[in-house]
Amino acid sequence: MAANPMTQFEVYRIGPEIKIGAFDISFTNASLFMVVSSLAILLIFNLGAKKNSMLPNKIQLLAELSYTFVSKMISDTAGSKAKPYFAFIFSLFMFVLFCNMFGMIPYTFTVTSHIIVTFVLAAFIFIGVTIIGFIKHGFGYLKLFVPSGVPIVLLPLIVVIEIISYLSRPISLSVRLFANMMAGHTMMKVFGGFVISLGIVGGWLPLTFSVALTGLEILVAFLQAYVFAILTCIYLNDALNLHH
């Protein structure tokens, strides 16, 4: 049972079954780790924002560095018009990052390794960006599908490709994060299983791999959160500054 690398992704109910109508909204281990991640974010940033000293202490420095990091990321990719969406992208980046990082602790649950979670986030971003685009540019937003400087003959084909690529954005965004997290955690579990099954004699090699993979996975956890946030910025940039 414990050696099955997929059991770590199983969702189970914690506490009583809660039902609203036909929908089961019970509190599960996934919900628990969402709450834990959010509480950790709130705790760290609340402590970091609490007192303002001329020389920041470590936690304040952490909060302020994260703030400037995300702020710079947004202004670099989406320009100054994206300022109102700073709080959303900051929350998104921190939520994904903390969920990924909490997943790296042994025996925890990785919220972002579930396609439904990443898909809801990506779909929300997709719908939000589309609405912003139509509000800012009206039907002119459809010009996004008609790149300038393309020969008339190729235009129908290009428009179809552009529409498909636009519609596949939520899927690519969600699957990228979900697949990365799932693959990494499965691989770590498999190597961990090797360590146990090969025992004291042969277990050292997979153990070494396991250690290396842990480092790699921490990198991936950060990188995927960053990619998720920066792609959101890029989509937002398309909606705010129509370049075509």
Next chain:
Amino acid sequence: MIKKFFFQLIFLYLFFSKEVFAAESGGMPQLDPEFWISQVFWLTLVFGTLYIVLSNLILPKISANLELRKSQIQENIEAADNQRKDSELKLKEYDDIISKSKLESKNFFNDTREKTLKTINVKRDLLEKQIDEEIKKAENEIDQLRKSAPQKINKIAIETSSEILKNLIGAEINNSSISAIVDDLFKKNGSKYYGN
């Protein structure tokens, strides 16, 4: 040899270990829709709360802190700059004062020197004039004395001669004849005695 044995052992273990390959049942729990609704619900709730708290309470505070620090640093830099300028100005003033007073003291020294020299010169001139006058006077006197000396000697010579003649001869002799002789002698030998 030992290395080869080690790897063979690992492969044997892999082949005979059933636990490693026990992952076949179950599939992907992610695709089981049993808890999808629950996850969507809790994600919306938790992420929504996180977003609202962060955007309304925490991020404005961090932004204000950063802004405040930036402005304070700017202020401090400006204050330091001002103080630097002030000190430069003061230093310049100080230098000016020093050079001014140096010049003043030099001028004062020169003035005093000139004044003293002038006084000395005036006094020396005066003294020289006085000395010259005294010398002139003395020279005049000497000159007069020298001029009057032959006449007096002649007179003495005449009187002495008349007296001697009176005693020798016992008769009065006219002074004028004696004086004629003396004058004659004086003319002959005067230059021998007065050397001019």
